[in-house]
Amino acid sequence: MSSTLKDTILKQKMVLIALFIFLLSLLSLFIVQNVVLFALFLVVFIILLLRHLIHVTRKLYNLLGTRIMMIITVSMIFLFFLLLLTLLQGSFQIINDQSLAELIFSSNWKPFSGHFGLFAVIIDTLIVTAVSMVIAVPISLLTAIYITEYAPKKFRQMIRPFIDVLAGVPSVVFGLCALLVLVPIVRDSIAPLFGVSTSSGFGLFTASLILSIMVFPIIISLCVESFSSVPLALKEASLSLGSTKWETVKKVLFRASGPGILAAIFLGFGRAFGETIAVSMVVGNQELIPSTLFGPGQTLASLIASNYTEVSSIPILASALIFVALLLFIVVLIFNLLGFLVLRRASKRWKY
Amino acid sequence: MTKAPANQIETKTLNVSFHSNQVLKNIDIKIPAKQLTAIIGPSGCGKTTLLKSFNRLLEIQDDVKITGELIVDGTDIMKPGLDVPDIRKKMGLISQKPYPLPMSIFENVAYGLRIHHDKKAKALEAAVQQSLQEVGLWNEVKHRLHDPASRLSVGQQQRLCLARALAVQPEVILCDEPTSALDPVAAQQVEKLLLKLKKDYTVVLVTHTLRQAKRVADYVIFLYFGRVLEQGPANEVFTNPKSAEMKAYLSGEIS
Numbered sequence: 041m042s043s044t045l046k047d048t049i050l051k052q053k054m055v056l057i058a059l060f061i062f063l064l065s066l067l068s069l070f071i072v073q074n075v076v077l078f079a080l081f082l083v084v085f086i087i088l089l090l091r092h093l094i095h096v097t098r099k100l101y102n103l104l105g106t107r108i109m110m111i112i113t114v115s116m117i118f119l120f121f122l123l124l125l126t127l128l129q130g131s132f133q134i135i136n137d138q139s140l141a142e143l144i145f146s147s148n149w150k151p152f153s154g155h156f157g158l159f160a161v162i163i164d165t166l167i168v169t170a171v172s173m174v175i176a177v178p179i180s181l182l183t184a185i186y187i188t189e190y191a192p193k194k195f196r197q198m199i200r201p202f203i204d205v206l207a208g209v210p211s212v213v214f215g216l217c218a219l220l221v222l223v224p225i226v227r228d229s230i231a232p233l234f235g236v237s238t239s240s241g242f243g244l245f246t247a248s249l250i251l252s253i254m255v256f257p258i259i260i261s262l263c264v265e266s267f268s269s270v271p272l273a274l275k276e277a278s279l280s281l282g283s284t285k286w287e288t289v290k291k292v293l294f295r296a297s298g299p300g301i302l303a304a305i306f307l308g309f310g311r312a313f314g315e316t317i318a319v320s321m322v323v324g325n326q327e328l329i330p331s332t333l334f335g336p337g338q339t340l341a342s343l344i345a346s347n348y349t350e351v352s353s354i355p356i357l358a359s360a361l362i363f364v365a366l367l368l369f370i371v372v373l374i375f376n377l378l379g380f381l382v383l384r385r386a387s388k389r390w391k392y
Numbered sequence: 393m394t395k396a397p398a399n400q401i402e403t404k405t406l407n408v409s410f411h412s413n414q415v416l417k418n419i420d421i422k423i424p425a426k427q428l429t430a431i432i433g434p435s436g437c438g439k440t441t442l443l444k445s446f447n448r449l450l451e452i453q454d455d456v457k458i459t460g461e462l463i464v465d466g467t468d469i470m471k472p473g474l475d476v477p478d479i480r481k482k483m484g485l486i487s488q489k490p491y492p493l494p495m496s497i498f499e500n501v502a503y504g505l506r507i508h509h510d511k512k513a514k515a516l517e518a519a520v521q522q523s524l525q526e527v528g529l530w531n532e533v534k535h536r537l538h539d540p541a542s543r544l545s546v547g548q549q550q551r552l553c554l555a556r557a558l559a560v561q562p563e564v565i566l567c568d569e570p571t572s573a574l575d576p577v578a579a580q581q582v583e584k585l586l587l588k589l590k591k592d593y594t595v596v597l598v599t600h601t602l603r604q605a606k607r608v609a610d611y612v613i614f615l616y617f618g619r620v621l622e623q624g625p626a627n628e629v630f631t632n633p634k635s636a637e638m639k640a641y642l643s644g645e646i647s
Binding site for chain 1: 489
């Protein structure tokens with residue numbers, strides 16, 4: 041790096057010429073003793089020098105820019121480890137205080153009497169996430185297929201902005217709507233339909249429902265993106281063999297955009313798994329495994345949100361919550377890694 | 393059944409436009425059965441569009457407007473209410489760059505057969521083998537039939553696409569510059585195959601290499617900015633061109 045910069049500064053004809061002219065000006069001052077000639081040479085020298093300096097600063101800026109961007113990028117990675125370290129360090133106290141097994145496999149969450157069993161919450165989280173994905177994935181896929189393959193062009197162009205806006209709506213808005221609309225519907229119609237008459241409407245199912253609504257736009261948007269990147273010629277190849285549109289979608293489009301669909305599902309999963317405020321507004325906030333899907337429960341992220349106000353009154357609670365955060369972090373990490381591996385396999389297998 | 397008509401495909405005042413841009417203007421052509429017809433002309437003159445109109449593949453794109461008659465085997469296939477997949481099944485399509493389906497070599501060839509429920513499992517294998525032999529690919533792939541088709545070389549992929557099309561027993565094979573993405577050896581293989589296939593199939597070949605058309609064509613259609621300026625038996629068109637544009641094209645002034 042320094043050598044190239046040095047090269048630019050020194051090894052240029054411009055510099056030599058400038059120095060030569062400077063020498064001439066000195067000559068004219070001391071030997072010829074002509075002030076006008078001296079001034080003339082000096083002016084030329086300064087102009088050349090300035091031009092050269094501009095030339096050098098361009099490269100200097102470029103070099104600095106590259107370095108600065110690199111430093112910022114590297115510190116992003118550093119941030120990842122910093123976060124992990126903070127979480128590990130913060131949860132050290134609770135892991136020392138209680139056994140790891142008790143934290144994870146006991147369902148007894150009573151912060152005031154010093155019990156921090158997370159089992160029920162972990163199971164609830166998994167149930168809520170799984171149910172929301174079961175609802176969201178098929179519906180989103182069908183929507184995405186309709187948009188890319190069947191909808192007329194005008195309709196397609198019209199519907200995209202709606203979905204994009206939905207994806208950007210703050211989750212508290214979804215939470216509020218769920219509280220005002222979904223909770224009564226689940227209480228009065230859906231739960232009785234499944235034979236549960238005692239539901240308050242606050243529970244795992246309501247949380248799953250609002251989560252699935254929240255991940256729709258993400259999965260739809262990404263799937264539309266990957267469906268429309270399948271080359272027309274591939275679809276033509278399938279259609280020209282006499283397949284119907286649906287056969288082409290099912291057997292060719294799904295495979296060809298398989299990696300994209302998987303990526304969309306992983307992303308939707310991450311969103312559903314970590315969503316906090318909307319869930320905490322409707323899930324019921326009870327740290328137990330309910331007997332039905334319509335009973336109240338608690339998820340990991342929502343647990344942090346509904347307990348952080350007590351941190352100052354129970355000292356070890358802070359550490360327990362950080363441990364919960366660590367769990368969230370690790371699951372997201374593992375899921376990302378898994379996603380990466382599956383994606384790599386899928387794109388090899390379903391290459392076209 | 394009546395005797396197959398001498399003209400496999402016939403168009404009457406076929407007009408095609410994308411958005412408001414008319415790509416094909418009043419096309420009236422005849423494509424003879426069991427011969428190799430070459431559609432030639434400069435790039436961007438609607439050759440591919442014409443080819444894809446034959447099996448109604450154009451209409452899957454946005455903003456396409458097609459009018460006129462398109463007669464295949466004596467029926468106007470533009471009439472509403474016809475079963476489009478059945479029409480397409482009659483005509484295999486080989487595209488410029490090979491697009492193997494995202495599945496194994498075997499499944500690529502079996503794809504059409506499975507869709508049409510043509511064969512039982514045993515017969516399916518035999519049919520796949522026969523199609524692969526027909527394009528001279530069997531010996532190269534028989535040990536790895538279940539590998540992803542994308543692992544084949546481009547030349548092999550193109551022959552696989554041909555085998556895939558032949559498996560559903562079409563009457564017509566539509567080829568859209570099938571050799572332009574291939575190396576000379578693979579291109580020659582495909583060209584020889586087309587010559588062999590014209591005994592049993594009607595072959596329509598879009599090409600922008602004049603030399604290829606001269607080597608293989610029985611019948612020639614010359615397209616120039618969306619119009620058919622010349623059509624007829626190859627030796628007639630090549631030796632005795634009528635239009636100034638065709639003369640210019642033959643002499644290499646336009647390409």
